[in-house]
Amino acid sequence: MGAVALITTAVVQNKPLPKNMKYGIVLDAGSSHTSVYIYEWPAEKENDTGVVQQIDACKVDGNGISSYAHDPPVAGLSLQKCMDKAREVIPEQQQRETPVYLGATAGMRLLRLNNATLADEVLSSVGSTLRSYPFEFQGARIITGQEEGAYGWITINYLLGNFLENSGWLGRLKQSATFGALDLGGASTQITFVSKKEIESQENSLHFRLYGKSYDVYTHSYLCYGKDQALRRQIAYTIPDANNSTILDPCFNSGYRRNTSTKDLYSSPCIAQQRISTAPSNIEIKGTGNYQLCKQKVEMIFNKTQCTYSQCSFNGIFQPNLEGEFGAFSAYYFVMDFLKLTNEKISLERVKEAVKTHCSRPWEEVLKEFPKIKEKYLSEYCFSGTYILSLLENGFGFNSENWKDISFLGKIKGSDAGWTLGYMLNLTNMIPAELPYSPPLSHGSYIGLMVFFSILLVFIILTCWLSLRKPKCLQKGII
Ligand SMILES: Nc1ncnc2c1ncn2[C@@H]1O[C@H](COP(=O)(O)OP(=O)(O)O)[C@@H](O)[C@H]1O
Ligand SMILES: [Ca+2]
16 A cells, blocks of 8 residues: 555656746847747756757848838838737747847948947837837847857757757767857858867957856857848949949849949948949949859959968958868858758769859749749849858868868758857856756656656565565464
């Protein structure tokens, strides 16, 4: 009876509690568009690694918030549809304690350079929209390039489970068991990885202690080297003088035509040194679809001549030797996915061939094959593929050898690869410096052991009881 009671108590008392979920919202206000991400995690497992999951993502209609500089109040209004959706997704009783963060990246950094007052007005417009929702508003700010790089690195390694793998005694011995992060945006690009070598420039050096292990991380964010700004710069190199308003551009498929106003092209601070006063007000770009020529033009934006450190990537920026594996996400993934080049087994040479082939296709043929893809994206895949190759090879120093170390990542275990998850994990203190205490046994093993020992106890009691009865039997003269 006692044993049965013990088993029942063990099972009933130790039933896992019903899951109490928590939620968090992060808005990624990128240069080209804004996305709203909703994350969910069990409250009682807050400090475990790998428990936070993306449960919803909503793409805000229209362009990035920096494009509303001429009418800041509209920037806030543009977020309403996705925020209404967030209100539907998150249970009502949890909404008041759900934090909401907005982080703006390079588009807003450029706007701030052009006009700081307008940048502030856009931020306060999005802030007041977010405050009007029942969530716990935690701020709308422009994050630094360093933060963008660091949080992207934290996100992918958290989702890949690398921090937990490194936290045991065996993991602590391993040198570089994390993935480097390569993030390509429209206005900036970030490279972040663990380096064993000394990081010679303070501004590129980060130190983290996560789950009981220390990481020395190198990071750099290149403003104006996102693919949209790089395209502008590439076009600006060949702006003709006032007598001629046509550009023959090898980075667009042959037969493609696009009209651009020089005022719009020159509005970016990234073009500051390339402006010519005699430029016509409108230019017509005509594609010629030539990978080699496009590559030559693209490479003009990487200055490889000056370097005051022992080694540099480009533009005099210190970069230690590349180490370990890398996850490349955001526009790296979108472009390589379109070109069907995300398979890890494809060599650098084959990737070049594929981009070359794509560039040489007539625009009419491309358009016919992909009628559903947004024309802006479709028309730029030749340039984007060429730029990605140039940036990785000529800029960061990847080659045929270490190309296999790059994985192009869209989602990892259902969550988008990007800086937003890392940002939220950091601001909610969900990544502890030291390993959190976890009971040595899981709930299932605990119950199993309790049942086993209870049965063993019953068995021992029965055996003792039977052996104690024996002399009595003998006394009674049964045997
Ligand atoms: N389906 C797609 N195909 C190609 N490019 C895409 C696609 N979706 C998004 N992009 C590009 O990805 C980039 C995202 O950058 P974004 O995050 O907005 O800027 P930043 O990080 O520099 O602030 C943009 O250049 C955008 O055009
Ligand atoms: Ca981005």
